[in-house]
Amino acid sequence: LKRCRKKGEVSVTHLKRYSLISRLEAVMGEFSQRGAGLVQPVRSVVPLQKHGGFLGLMPAYLAHEDILCTKMVAFYQREQGSSLPTTQATVLLFDPVSGVVSAVMDGEVITARRTAAVSAISAKLLMPRHAEILCLLGSGHQAVSHYEVFTQAFTFKEVRVWSRSKERAEEFARAAGGPVTVCPSVKEAVEGADVIVTATNASEPLLFGKWVKSGAHVAAVGACRPDWRELDDDLMRDAVVYVDSREGAAAESGDVILSGAEVFAELGEMINGSMPAQRDKTTVFKSLGMGIQDAVSAKLVYDKWKSQQ
Numbered sequence: 001l002k003r004c005r006k007k008g009e010v011s012v013t014h015l016k017r018y019s020l021i022s023r024l025e026a027v028m029g030e031f032s033q034r035g036a037g038l039v040q041p042v043r044s045v046v047p048l049q050k051h052g053g054f055l056g057l058m059p060a061y062l063a064h065e066d067i068l069c070t071k072m073v074a075f076y077q078r079e080q081g082s083s084l085p086t087t088q089a090t091v092l093l094f095d096p097v098s099g100v101v102s103a104v105m106d107g108e109v110i111t112a113r114r115t116a117a118v119s120a121i122s123a124k125l126l127m128p129r130h131a132e133i134l135c136l137l138g139s140g141h142q143a144v145s146h147y148e149v150f151t152q153a154f155t156f157k158e159v160r161v162w163s164r165s166k167e168r169a170e171e172f173a174r175a176a177g178g179p180v181t182v183c184p185s186v187k188e189a190v191e192g193a194d195v196i197v198t199a200t201n202a203s204e205p206l207l208f209g210k211w212v213k214s215g216a217h218v219a220a221v222g223a224c225r226p227d228w229r230e231l232d233d234d235l236m237r238d239a240v241v242y243v244d245s246r247e248g249a250a251a252e253s254g255d256v257i258l259s260g261a262e263v264f265a266e267l268g269e270m271i272n273g274s275m276p277a278q279r280d281k282t283t284v285f286k287s288l289g290m291g292i293q294d295a296v297s298a299k300l301v302y303d304k305w306k307s308q309q
């Protein structure tokens, strides 16, 4: 990908070469057609009230490719400074003929990479044509994977990071493969940014519409509970809102539910061409994560492993 890029150019066409991205595009397009060949219920979530956590179950069956998969993901809101991870996932692949489990995989990398790859698809379609500034809010696992995928797929003049812990943001910047500006506040970080990724465990809005440049694209990855927020009402109501799944957003996204914002389209509808990409407007892609994304990602990993046996 890096070889294909010219300075200052968004190398959107080269995204196709990134096989995870093209697999995700295909399956999300198919999902938005609501055909019988793809079964994915809305995530079941078991609250662990006593421990401030949740266990999510994410099954999916892709009949055309005969992929049967489920992910189990535990996610928590931890106290600042806790050494425990906030998100832990395990992915099971089955032989759909017999129901036998063919693989048990750690889901950390799959979750990190597929989420960032889906956000990159949203950015490819929705960010300003000559996007120069990428801003990451949060410095955890998703911020790292978004940095990696976004800087491989696109060319930015500047990458900024804000985190509620300045030390973590500085650590993030040191570990990044290129220059990253650490910003002291969300407001300063997002000012003039063309693409903003929110990847935090916040449950109250931290990104306000009044700070966001008109025409910017926001990929909102956190706030995956119906009463959690990352984005304020102004941003949600003024932007054109895209989601990964309408049913998922209606059940789980506090940013969608509590703001009363209208969902304009699913990412898959844009991919299929049945709904337009309103690139000239301020856009929000509200990501919640889907079992079908894990299924195609796990199959890629499994096939690669199999080919090496």
Ligand SMILES: NC(=O)C1=CN([C@@H]2O[C@H](COP(=O)(O)OP(=O)(O)OC[C@H]3O[C@@H](n4cnc5c(N)ncnc54)[C@H](O)[C@@H]3O)[C@@H](O)[C@H]2O)C=CC1
Pocket: 075, 085, 086, 087, 111, 115, 138, 139, 140, 141, 142, 143, 163, 164, 165, 168, 199, 200, 201, 202, 203, 206, 220, 221, 222, 223, 224, 287, 288, 289, 290
């Ligand atoms: N949309 C999707 O498909 C997926 C979404 N997620 C969600 O993405 C978010 C980030 O996940 P990870 O990077 O794995 O978590 P992480 O724990 O590695 O990083 C979380 C980041 O959020 C920051 N943070 C925590 N509480 C905050 C608050 N109240 N205000 C501002 N910043 C805060 C932390 O300092 C850290 O920088 C979580 O909400 C997680 O549930 C995770 C996986 C998939």
Ligand SMILES: O=C(O)C1=NCCCC1
Pocket: 056, 073, 075, 087, 089, 111, 224, 288, 289, 290
């Ligand atoms: O899709 C996922 O995986 C997750 N989504 C939201 C919460 C954490 C994991």
